[in-house]
Amino acid sequence: MWQCQGVIRPAAPATAVRQGSLRELNLAVVLGRIAAAPRPPSRAAVAAATGLTRATVSAVVDDLVAGRLVGESEPAPRTGAGRPARGLVLAGDGPAGLGLEINVDYLAACVVDLAGEVRHHTVRRADLRPVSPADALARLVGLAAAARADAERQGLTLAGAALAVPGLVDAAGLVRLAPNLGWRDVPVPDLLSGHPPLVEPVPGIPALVVENEANLAALGELHAGPDGPVSFLHVSGEVGIGAGIVLDGALFRGVRGWSGEIGHIPVRPDGRPCRCGGRGCLERYAGQEAVLAAAGLDRADLPADTAATRLADLALAEHPATRAALAEAGQALGIAVAGVVNLLDLDTVVLGGGYALLTPWLRPPVLAEVSRRVLTAKWSPVTVRSSALGPEAAVVGAAGSVVRRIVADPVGWLNRTG
Amino acid sequence: MWQCQGVIRPAAPATAVRQGSLRELNLAVVLGRIAAAPRPPSRAAVAAATGLTRATVSAVVDDLVAGRLVGESEPAPRTGAGRPARGLVLAGDGPAGLGLEINVDYLAACVVDLAGEVRHHTVRRADLRPVSPADALARLVGLAAAARADAERQGLTLAGAALAVPGLVDAAGLVRLAPNLGWRDVPVPDLLSGHPPLVEPVPGIPALVVENEANLAALGELHAGPDGPVSFLHVSGEVGIGAGIVLDGALFRGVRGWSGEIGHIPVRPDGRPCRCGGRGCLERYAGQEAVLAAAGLDRADLPADTAATRLADLALAEHPATRAALAEAGQALGIAVAGVVNLLDLDTVVLGGGYALLTPWLRPPVLAEVSRRVLTAKWSPVTVRSSALGPEAAVVGAAGSVVRRIVADPVGWLNRTG
DNA sequence: GCTATTTGTTCAGTGGTTGAATTATTTGAC
DNA sequence: GTCAAATAATTCAACCACTGAACAAATAGC
Incomplete structure (x- = not known):
């Protein structure tokens, strides 16, 4: 056999390998x-x-x-004959990650330990649109302090924190734009610098990472499914539509961390104008506002976080306009997803956020468009399924991202002073 | 400063690090x-x-x-005072990569040395559509043998080969579908097994990798530009439209190696039917046939590889229909590219293959759609430029992929017997 | 109780890096 | 022309972490 097919992967160790x-x-x-x-x-x-x-x-x-x-x-795992093995587990009393989330109508904090268990979880509902960024962050610091106290009571040490924000974040933690919160150019680290630190700093682990919620939600999904796929697209349907791309178990963030803006993929290039300046963006057909309007509901009537529940209830009751609205949204979503799958050759699409509840009605039209439009669908079908965590994915993913980092590179934690 | 923004990258060494x-x-x-x-x-x-x-x-x-x-x-590089340095260079007489390409109207072979220099390059024009896969591969073996002889005359040793094919290739080297060649389920390794080996096998280096031409063309571009971007989208406009995605200097191949099918991204979801079964695929608006038809040219009149030259000539002569055709194609391409950039957050798009010659006319409409539709365009503009290698990118990229692999992991070559 | 079996530890050996000292070779100043 | 300063490359004893084999520990089955 002198032929052999192989992957082209020239990823060499960029850094020198020293003795230690x-x-x-x-x-x-x-x-x-x-x-x-x-x-x-x-x-x-x-x-x-x-x-x-x-x-x-x-x-x-x-x-x-x-x-x-x-x-x-x-107890030690039973193995049969021979000296009994001593089973090794990730410590439940070592470092933990603090996950935080600011969203349109709630704040959330959670703590995940090394093993991936959620050891603390708080959600505080409040409409944050009228609240200034500084005040919102001040409230979040309160939640974080309570989470930290609870974690320490359980013997855990918070090693780092990650904050999920529904918007574009740059490398310095500046929130460039979070349209649904009404934020623009909010320097999160600066605003937090007046408060006591969220966690005691550990070398090699950032004290706070600010990241797009859709990206962290995708990581949360990875975290939840123990033997799920390692490469998938996670679509979060909220007021806007965001996606997180996970490739080989790692989040793909793009050149500047702004990947996943699936909500502005053109699905009807000459269609409805979008506030992004384009036309026919997916968000205008499958975003919360569009679906509610098509279903004949007034979005002023209900808080954003209950919109999906309400739609699911109506769909379950076979409300015709809602069914039609979801079918149309699903078709638009399917067109966008077909493009993504053609481009990236992914085999799994996870519907998360508000879409999680609506999967029964969104999945058929999405699958229909995908199987019709994806060139390779006949050789390998695409799985479309609902998120396991739903709306909690982002906070859990945020906390999980901290512990994933520790597991991937434990040296910083081990070399900490104390 | 207790905050700090960091990338989420849990890519640990999957494999154990032993003494050696x-x-x-x-x-x-x-x-x-x-x-x-x-x-x-x-x-x-x-x-x-x-x-x-x-x-x-x-x-x-x-x-x-x-x-x-x-x-x-x-000579040794001059450094000033002190003992003169002895400059280290990649050997020009060591291993080299053999690049091969089968396309609609030509066969090509080239040899690239470790330093990236093209040391041999042959193109043999012939319409391969009426030729059986076995015969086409037999002719290619002839080209490869000549290339090998020339390489050895120059003191080079071929360490591996890569074959670019305009179609979908699976992990075993089976060409599932190459529509423009008329190939379907062609087992390339099997068909080659009757011929003498293309290269002497080297442990750790696949003797032959069969890969999609658009992917290899993207690698070729990476190879040509010494300090160009390390993450970009390379779009090859031929009869079909393919793309290669390079992220951090590595080709992104997707779960099964079928990434980059940008030609079937929907740009007019209810538009012209495509032979893939979908509707409104990019290929139907910006593929060679569509552009030629819109320009009023009969594609039967001219071989596929001269179509781009012909269009460029007409556009240069301000032929109205051609100008309009390119504007429309550029707009369709821009819609697809905008979706890709929204999804992946890339900052560079390279127009390659037949598009390379047409860049002056395609670039404006592509840029217009991108700046209108890409959410983050206002913070960081997207560069759209022409390929440096043009139609030769795929063969050069194929040969380059072999040497890139050796540079990234030289152990196999060093441990070879002899 | 004995044997087979498997787990986990101990310890001399080894490969490869380290850091300082040494040699080699040039430039520039006097 | 000679010497000092500077930089490049090599040599070599020390050291760190892994290796492999031997050994101690603990259990199941007969």
């Missing part, structure tokens, strides 16, 4: 293996899976246990 | 550094850039020189 990097890399490898294992693995199992020797794995695990990243499970 | 991996990784690091340097760097400069010690770099370079991957440049 060896241990640093293996800390990440072993920790990642423990995180990915379906059951608590023994040191021997980790050694077999990674190709390291048992001696090395033992040494690495000692470091991880000393750093409160890994613990031994009780 | 240290040297293997540093071979790649040092080689990559030499490849990326604008001028031949000294050992000391490589040490400074990578963080390794001079001692280590010297040892690593010795291995690379012994393996014919690196040489010392003559």
Whole structure:
């Protein structure tokens, strides 16, 4: 056999590999293996899976246990004959991630531990459109402080925080535009600098990452499904429509972090004008306002977060205008998704946010457009399914992004002072 | 400063780092550094850039020189006072990549050395639509043998080959569908197995990779521009329209390698029916047939590879129908590109293949649609430019993909027997 | 209780990097 | 022309982390 098909991936280690990097890399490898294992693995199992020797794995695990990243499970997993294994699990009393979210009609905070368990979750409903950014952030700091106190009561140490915002965020944490909140050029880090820090700083882990909610919601989905797909498109249908793209288990953020603006993909290029300046954007056909209007509902009547529930109720009751509105929205969404799948060759699309509840009615038209328009659909069907977390995906994903970072690169945490 | 914005990138080393991996990784690091340097760097400069010690770099370079991957440049670069540096360059007499291409009306072969120089290039024009896949591949083998002989005459050793095909290729090298060639389910490796091998096998380097031409053309563009962008969309306008997506210097292939089917993104969802089964696909408005028809030309009159030249000539002569046809095609292309940029947040779009010649007329309408429809365009403008390599991008990119792989992971080549 | 079996640890050995000292080679000043 | 300063590259003992084999620990089955 002299032929062989292979992937073209020239991703070399960009950075030099020094003496100590060896241990640093293996800390990440072993920790990642423990995180990915379906059951608590023994040191021997980790050694077999990674190709390291048992001696090395033992040494690495000692470091991880000393750093409160890994613990031994009780009771030990039964294995049959031989000395019983001691199962390794991610520590439930080590570092944790703080997830925060500001949205149109609620604030939320949550804490996720290394193992991915949600250990704290608060949602405070309030219409934030009339509230100034500074005041909104001040309220959020209160939620964060309560979350931190609760986490510490459970023996957890918050190692970093991530804030989900429904808008465009630049690399410095400046919210360039969050139309539904009415924010424009809001410097989140500056506004928070007057408050006590959300978490004690840990080297190598950003104290606060500000990120688009749709991106974090996609990560949340990855986090929720233990053996789900590692590459998918997550579409969040809210007032606007955002998408997060997950490729090989990592969020794809684009050159400046502004990927996923699926709401402004043209689906009717000469159609309805959009406030973005374009015409026929998806948002004008499948966004909350458009669907409510088509269903004959007045959006002033109901808060934004109940719109999806209301639509689902009406659809369930076979309300004709609602059914038609969802069919039209689904078709527009399907046109956009077909383009995305043609471009990126993804095999899974997750409907999240407000769309999660509406999946039963959106899925058929989306699938119809996709199977008609995607060139490769005949060789490999595209799965369209509902989000597991729904509207909570963004906060959970935010907190999860912190712990994912620790698992991927535990050196910062291990080298912390104290 | 307790806040800090960071990228979310949990890409840990999936594989264990063993004792010997240290040297293997540093071979790649040092080689990559030499490849990326604008001028031949000294050992000391490589040490400074990578963080390794001079001692280590010297040892690593010795291995690379012994393996014919690196040489010392003559004359030595002048540096000022002190012992003169010995400049390190990628070897011009070591391994090389063989690039092959089958297209509608030509076969091509080329050889690219480690430094990226094209050392051999042949194009044989012939209408391949009436030729059976087996015969076409047999002719290609002839071209490849000539290329190999020429390469060896120059002291080069072919380490691997890549074949560009205008169609969908699966992981086994099976061409599922190449509509313009009339190919369907053509098992390229099987058909080649009766011929002598294209290259002597090298461990770790696939003897033959079969890949979509648009993907390889995108890589070729990356290869041509020394300090161009590392993330961009490369659109190849031929009979069909394909795109290659390069992210951080690596080709994004999608889950099954079928990414980039931009030709079937819906731009007029209820518009002209497409042979893919959909309606209003970009290809029906900006593909070669559509543009020729709109310009009032009969495509039977001229071979496919001269269509772009002909259109450019007419446009230059201010032929009204041609101008209008290109404006319409550019608008359709702009609608599709706007969707892509909204989704992926890319800042550069390269017009390649037949579009390269037509850029002066396509660029304005594309830019107009993009700036109108891309949400983030006001903060960071999108560059639309012409391909540097034009129609040769795919073969060059194919050959370049082989050498890129060697530079990224030189271990296979170094461990070869002989 | 004995054996087979598997887990986890210990320890000398080794590969590869480190850092300082050394050699090599040039420029520029006196 | 000679010497000092500067930079490049090599040499070598030390050290760090992984390796492999031997060994101790703990259990199931007979």
